[in-house]
Amino acid sequence: MYLLVGIDTESDNQWDHASRARPTFENLYALPALHARFRAHGVRPTYVITHPVAKDPRAADVLRGLLDTGTCEIGAHHHAWETPPCSAEDAKKHAYALELPLDRFDQQLDALTEAIEEAVGERPVSYRSGRFGFSAAHVSSLERAGYLVESSVAPLFYESHKGGPDFADAPLSPYFLSYDHPTRPGSSQLLELPISCALNRAVPQWLAVAYARAPRPYQTKRVLRKLGLAQVLWLRPSYSSADEMIGLARRLAASGEPLLNLLFHSSEAIVGGSPYNRTPQELDAFFDRLDRFLAFAVGELGAVPVTFQECRERFLAAHSASADAVAS
Numbered sequence: 001m002y003l004l005v006g007i008d009t010e011s012d013n014q015w016d017h018a019s020r021a022r023p024t025f026e027n028l029y030a031l032p033a034l035h036a037r038f039r040a041h042g043v044r045p046t047y048v049i050t051h052p053v054a055k056d057p058r059a060a061d062v063l064r065g066l067l068d069t070g071t072c073e074i075g076a077h078h079h080a081w082e083t084p085p086c087s088a089e090d091a092k093k094h095a096y097a098l099e100l101p102l103d104r105f106d107q108q109l110d111a112l113t114e115a116i117e118e119a120v121g122e123r124p125v126s127y128r129s130g131r132f133g134f135s136a137a138h139v140s141s142l143e144r145a146g147y148l149v150e151s152s153v154a155p156l157f158y159e160s161h162k163g164g165p166d167f168a169d170a171p172l173s174p175y176f177l178s179y180d181h182p183t184r185p186g187s188s189q190l191l192e193l194p195i196s197c198a199l200n201r202a203v204p205q206w207l208a209v210a211y212a213r214a215p216r217p218y219q220t221k222r223v224l225r226k227l228g229l230a231q232v233l234w235l236r237p238s239y240s241s242a243d244e245m246i247g248l249a250r251r252l253a254a255s256g257e258p259l260l261n262l263l264f265h266s267s268e269a270i271v272g273g274s275p276y277n278r279t280p281q282e283l284d285a286f287f288d289r290l291d292r293f294l295a296f297a298v299g300e301l302g303a304v305p306v307t308f309q310e311c312r313e314r315f316l317a318a319h320s321a322s323a324d325a326v327a328s
Helices: 017-021 031-040 051-055 057-068 088-093 102-120 136-144 205-212 217-226 242-254 280-298 308-327
Strands: 002-009 046-049 073-078 126-129 197-199 232-234 259-265
Touching: 002 031, 002 073, 002 280, 002 308, 017 088, 031 057, 031 280, 046 057, 046 126, 051 057, 051 102, 057 073, 057 102, 073 102, 073 308, 102 136, 197 205, 197 242, 232 242, 242 259, 242 280, 259 280
Parallel strands: 002 046, 002 259, 046 073, 073 126
Antiparallel strands: 197 232
C-alpha cells in the first residue's frame, strides 16, 4: 500500500472573495516548517501549485529549495478563476474548470504549466483541479501538455446541482482515465489517483452512490450525519478526526486498496489562512490529527510514502511484472 500526501498549494484563504481578489502568500513562506513535519514521518509530499504561487518570486524560491532536497514533487493546481486568461468576474464566481470552454481551458493549462516550469525549473507532470472541477474533456489536453497523473476525482463527491462534477461512482483504486467519462477506466495514459474518501460504514455500492446523489443533498446529508446513519470520511485532517482517518485507512487496507491519498490546502497549515484553523489551538489540533494519522499509516499499516509521479512509476512496474508472470 502506498501513502500519497497531495497539498493544494495556493495563496491564503481562497474561500474568501476579497482574498482571491488580492492574493497573499504567507502560508507559502511557512512551507518549510510543514515539510519538516512530513520529513519526520518519511512522507514524500506532492505540492500542486497554482499560477499566482508560481509567479510569486519568494514562493518560487521556497518551492525550489524544497524540490532541491529530492524529497517532494511539484505539480500543477489549476484554479480557473485566477489562471490567465481570466477576469475579475471569474474570481467572483469561483468557477469550476469544467465550466470553461475547452479552448480557454487549454490556454489556462499552457499558462499554468509554463509558469511552474519557469518557477521551479521542472515541467510538472501531476495535476489537480481546484474545487475538484475536473472533466473527462480535459484528458486529451492534459496528455498533450505532458501530464502523466491526475488526482481530482473524489469518490462520492457530487456537486452537479451547482455546476460541479459528479464523482459519485468513482473507484478508490488507481485507473487510467477514459476520454469520455471521469470515473471509468479507459485507454489514455493519464493515471487517476483518486482521493481517499468513503462512507463511514460498509454498504452496497449502489446505496453509497444513491447517498452521494441524494436530492436536497446538503440538508439530506446533514440529517443523516446527525442521526449517525451515514457520512463521508476523508483522509483530510480538517474534515475528519484522527480516529476517523485511521478507521478509514484500516478499512481500505483490509479491502485490498493499494493507496491512501490524503489532501489538504497549504493555507490550512497556518493560523488564519483558511476557514478551518483560525486560532493557534485549532492549528495545534490539526497538526496532532495529521501526525497521528501519518505515524499510523507509515508505522502500523506499513504504507510506503511516494509522490504522485513515483506512484505512477510503481503502478506501471507492478502491472508489467504481473503481465510478465502471466505470459510465462
